[in-house]
Amino acid sequence: TTHSLLLLPGDGIGVETIAEVERLIAFFNAKSNTARFHVERDLVGGAAYDAHGVAVTDEAMDKAQKADAVMFGAVGGPKWASVPYQHRPEAGLLRLRKDLDLFANLRPAICYPALADASSLKRELVEGLDIMIVRELTGGVYFGEPKEIVTLENGEKRAVDTQLYTTHEIERITKVAFDLAKKRRNLVHSAEKHNVMRTGVLWKQVTTDVHKSYAPDVKLEHILADNCAMQLIRNPKQFDVIVTDNLFGDVLSDEAAMMTGSLGMLPSASLGAPDPKTGRRKALYEPVHGSAPDIAGQGLANPIATIASFGMALRYSFDMGKEADLVDQAIARVLDKGLRTGDIMQPGMTKVGTSDMGKAVETE
Amino acid sequence: TTHSLLLLPGDGIGVETIAEVERLIAFFNAKSNTARFHVERDLVGGAAYDAHGVAVTDEAMDKAQKADAVMFGAVGGPKWASVPYQHRPEAGLLRLRKDLDLFANLRPAICYPALADASSLKRELVEGLDIMIVRELTGGVYFGEPKEIVTLENGEKRAVDTQLYTTHEIERITKVAFDLAKKRRNLVHSAEKHNVMRTGVLWKQVTTDVHKSYAPDVKLEHILADNCAMQLIRNPKQFDVIVTDNLFGDVLSDEAAMMTGSLGMLPSASLGAPDPKTGRRKALYEPVHGSAPDIAGQGLANPIATIASFGMALRYSFDMGKEADLVDQAIARVLDKGLRTGDIMQPGMTKVGTSDMGKAVETE
């Protein structure tokens, strides 16, 4: 089989970390006699805007539609602070998510044992932490209409965003969460604000309904999003899978990621629905961290989150679970050996740059 | 002067913690020859629903409108899980906030030195922590219309909430934040998602404009809400005042409160605009914690958050800053003496119940 992969490095350190994935792809292509990767490249974010005046071109979208998977780096930076709103770097990412219908964003928050001390939280609270946040990614306040700023008669402005969810949207994301929990520790927390939001009321109802086909094996707990933000800090290990909407997912997954002490290490997968004929799901993989303009272009970035995202691609898009395990193990071993990029540097460890870290993972 | 105060204990431990405020009021009334408190009482939340079939009666609202300040306990509990949505306990609180136009919610996140070890975060990160979160409380997705669930032709449901902000709403809350920062450490972080939300775009614009009359003394930093959730954990002491909208404020303030290790200790104030004639602002004071149905009625609740909320009432509603300081000092001294309710119990300390804790604060 040949797997087609579109690389969209984007801006800032995205360029450097995606280069390390290319290294791994070359390695797999040279080594394996079964699977081969066919790679295409294109621009996204500020880089696309500079070249074409848009945050992602129709051609790039076309390639993304056709590829088996997209590897995304990061977008944005102060350079594009004043481009027109519809062309801001993030617009490229949002269009990819929406047009490919990548409704299921999987964000593992795991604490690498070698890094437990880098967490702000006490070691015993995060050691061994392994949460999967399942964030709805194509609905909610991110895409609901109306979404506009209007000028009122008195000269004031009025801005509106619309938080919107349908039964169908909630059903499909909740199923993803329950299916994942079945392969993990059989517990799903569903986070919303049904005490204040109508979308929260519907979210709770639909989640409860979907749960019926998973009970009693998988347990469902409803939790208010504000309480979830608290409980993550108080006792993160009480969670297995957390399913939540686009906006709460944005905030809660960043909170959880930072807590692990492994922020520069965390991958994510954004998946579409399986094609009814082929079973293939569209997919985009990206690190949880951003484009880090302050250290971009200096070979300092930690490539592990992007490499781990490629590991998720192997697992979820290419059915190469064994190879995905190898990638994860290689990352753990490199850390155990004491190699560290600047963001995770600790006393007594060996400081390396982006490409040395990439090479080290390849070698393992 | 006589200060009028409406007590709304509500449900669960709210009843017990407000009783300790009554103890303090009696103390002040007996002691002082200048200020006297005239106290009224009413029901709110589940208690009001049980008695009157609504989460807050028009009479209670009327008393609240007339009082100089409202002391609120907490609302809710499993007992009212299936009352009609418009009568759920929270609806009482939301009506009070909206009808009294209490747009400015002040939530200090401070770490009591005696409790630094109770935090999930490493001691050095939270010791001495003192953040003021200024949350917009009468706008945004909490109150925007349309807010409804409709059934579509195909039988599916569609839920909508509307996030809505005007220039005026953002201006007035931002001013509160800058004014507070001037008396503190001259730094305001404004948290929004302008990269995704139009309300975030307007929020950023208006905040930037309002800042002009405070620069260069007070510094303004714009921060994305998801990044704010991260930075709070990474390095909370970088913050002084954080101003944000109703929904982000709900989540971020709970996160910050839990981080301090002092959740059962934290007060809040919700303030209206100063009356153009009298300068008086309507105000409601409440603990950050909820009604804790699991320990309600057993004399176990920590009354300190509610007592500290009364301290905020002394400061912001009654111009009794000196007395407010006394209350804060009494709380610190009681903790230094080793008295602890169950929620903050630590080895070697003396475990006490709600009323003993209240009495101890009174005595100091």
Ligand SMILES: CC(C)[C@H](C(=O)O)[C@@H](O)C(=O)O
């Ligand atoms: C870059 C931005 C549009 C994006 C989001 O808000 O979803 C990011 O924060 C994320 O979580 O992937």
Ligand SMILES: CC(C)[C@H](C(=O)O)[C@@H](O)C(=O)O
């Ligand atoms: C009880 C609930 C309606 C309320 C809110 O969401 O504002 C609470 O969480 C709070 O923060 O005061």
